[in-house]
Amino acid sequence: MKKIQGVNSVRGEVTVPGDKSISHRAVMFSALAEGTTTIEGFLPGADCLSTISCFRKMGIDIEQEGEHVRITGKGWYGLTEPAEVLDVGNSGTTIRLMLGILATQPFHSVLVGDESIARRPMGRVTIPLRQMGADIAGRQNGGFTPLSIRGGNLKGIEYRSPVSSAQVKSAVLLAGLQAEGETVLYEPGLSRDHTERMLRSFGIEVQSFEGGVRVRGGQRLVSPGRIEVPGDISSAAFLLVAAAILPGSHLMIRNVGMNPTRTGIIDVLKEMGADLILYNVRETNGEPVADIEIKHAPLRGIEIGGAIIPRLIDEIPVISVLATQAEGVTVIRDAAELKVKETNRIDTVVAELGKLGADIEPTEDGMIIRGKTRLTGATCDSHGDHRIGMAAAVAALAASGETTIQNTESINVSFPGFFTKLEQTIE
Ligand SMILES: O=C(O)C1=C[C@@H](OP(=O)(O)O)[C@@H](O)[C@H](O)C1
Numbered sequence: 001m002k003k004i005q006g007v008n009s010v011r012g013e014v015t016v017p018g019d020k021s022i023s024h025r026a027v028m029f030s031a032l033a034e035g036t037t038t039i040e041g042f043l044p045g046a047d048c049l050s051t052i053s054c055f056r057k058m059g060i061d062i063e064q065e066g067e068h069v070r071i072t073g074k075g076w077y078g079l080t081e082p083a084e085v086l087d088v089g090n091s092g093t094t095i096r097l098m099l100g101i102l103a104t105q106p107f108h109s110v111l112v113g114d115e116s117i118a119r120r121p122m123g124r125v126t127i128p129l130r131q132m133g134a135d136i137a138g139r140q141n142g143g144f145t146p147l148s149i150r151g152g153n154l155k156g157i158e159y160r161s162p163v164s165s166a167q168v169k170s171a172v173l174l175a176g177l178q179a180e181g182e183t184v185l186y187e188p189g190l191s192r193d194h195t196e197r198m199l200r201s202f203g204i205e206v207q208s209f210e211g212g213v214r215v216r217g218g219q220r221l222v223s224p225g226r227i228e229v230p231g232d233i234s235s236a237a238f239l240l241v242a243a244a245i246l247p248g249s250h251l252m253i254r255n256v257g258m259n260p261t262r263t264g265i266i267d268v269l270k271e272m273g274a275d276l277i278l279y280n281v282r283e284t285n286g287e288p289v290a291d292i293e294i295k296h297a298p299l300r301g302i303e304i305g306g307a308i309i310p311r312l313i314d315e316i317p318v319i320s321v322l323a324t325q326a327e328g329v330t331v332i333r334d335a336a337e338l339k340v341k342e343t344n345r346i347d348t349v350v351a352e353l354g355k356l357g358a359d360i361e362p363t364e365d366g367m368i369i370r371g372k373t374r375l376t377g378a379t380c381d382s383h384g385d386h387r388i389g390m391a392a393a394v395a396a397l398a399a400s401g402e403t404t405i406q407n408t409e410s411i412n413v414s415f416p417g418f419f420t421k422l423e424q425t426i427e
Pocket residue numbers: 020021022093164165166167168170191192313314337
């Protein structure tokens with residue numbers, strides 16, 4: 001539980017914790033590679049710690065202290081059959097990417113997670129992995145956890161994913177790396193491409209083309225030695241929105257990942273009128289990185305839909321907060337994927353921002369938000385969803401009086417130290 005007072009502005013220079021998507025992949029690929037990998041800037045959040053714990057249960061030696069990690073890879077077939085159940089906690093990325101890896105392994109494993117994971121659809125990965133030859137059993141015919149899998153002897157497939165999902169794309173690509181022949185994955189819109197970029201830095205050939213990706217089976221991963229994880233733009237988004245909505249704010253956020261498949265939030269902030277400049281644009285381990293300066297400016301409502309949605313899917317809860325402080329109507333559409341995240345994020349955003357006085361209504365595939373509204377302190381709940389807890393906290397900064405947020409422990413999933421960071425910037 002956390003109590004937050006309305007504030008005037010946020011100011012200063014900060015960094016944010018490491019990128020969650022990149023941290024998961026860095027651990028998984030280092031475990032499967034030949035050679036030792038040092039990871040710097042790792043996100044020590046609950047989700048990435050679940051990934052570490054699962055690979056330790058498969059015999060991989062992982063030293064981790066805060067954001068420093070050292071992994072001794074054993075090669076693709078160096079994993080051993082886990083004697084215990086693999087518990088992914090709250091992490092969709094861990095379970096879906098690991099299913100792709102386990103589909104290639106000639107042993108049996110059982111995967112479980114928390115009650116949120118138990119509600120999230122797994123058929124989107126178990127269907128293509130079964131087509132490749134993996135033996136998967138689970139609740140509702142492999143649609144939900146608990147799941148068990150025995151892999152090996154896969155055949156490459158050509159698969160058309162019905163959703164734009166990096167987790168589906170990554171699971172199929174990883175299985176494809178050890179399948180006979182070629183594996184091709186088509187997706188309706190481009191999802192984040194961290195898997196493709198990082199696989200290349202491990203010496204893998206991955207071909208990206210308009211509408212999909214292709215890999216050849218039988219490739220080995222070779223450690224690049226060192227991986228530097230940039231700050232997570234999805235975490236920076238909460239601070240960016242706080243600065244955008246609070247008059248007099250001025251923040252400099254250093255070392256943030258700027259992968260173009262993730263920068264929808266930057267496009268939205270600019271289109272709504274925020275005063276935002278990127279500095280020092282550079283590349284680290286094949287991932288673009290920059291420093292972001294943002295100042296408050298008057299905001300206007302916009303329409304958000306189509307190809308931009310996968311580029312900002314995790315930012316929609318906090319974009320909804322932004323929209324409450326913009327003049328006019330903001331419409332978010334084509335975002336039905338929000339219903340299958342840690343919570344149904346259409347329902348939880350509407351419920352929690354509604355408690356603070358936002359004018360927000362749900363639609364089939366998004367939300368309509370009318371601004372600008374005066375928010376008033378209330379009692380909110382994260383519903384166990386880190387992004388809902390942090391979005392409510394940012395809204396609370398703009399609200400009059402005091403807001404209580406319940407179940408804030410969930411924020412550790414992606415942003416440990418969130419409240420301390422926020423407090424550092426409050427004037
Ligand atoms: O691959 C990843 O690291 C992620 C992909 C996205 O999920 P989907 O693949 O379900 O879109 C995103 O919402 C999640 O936070 C992380």
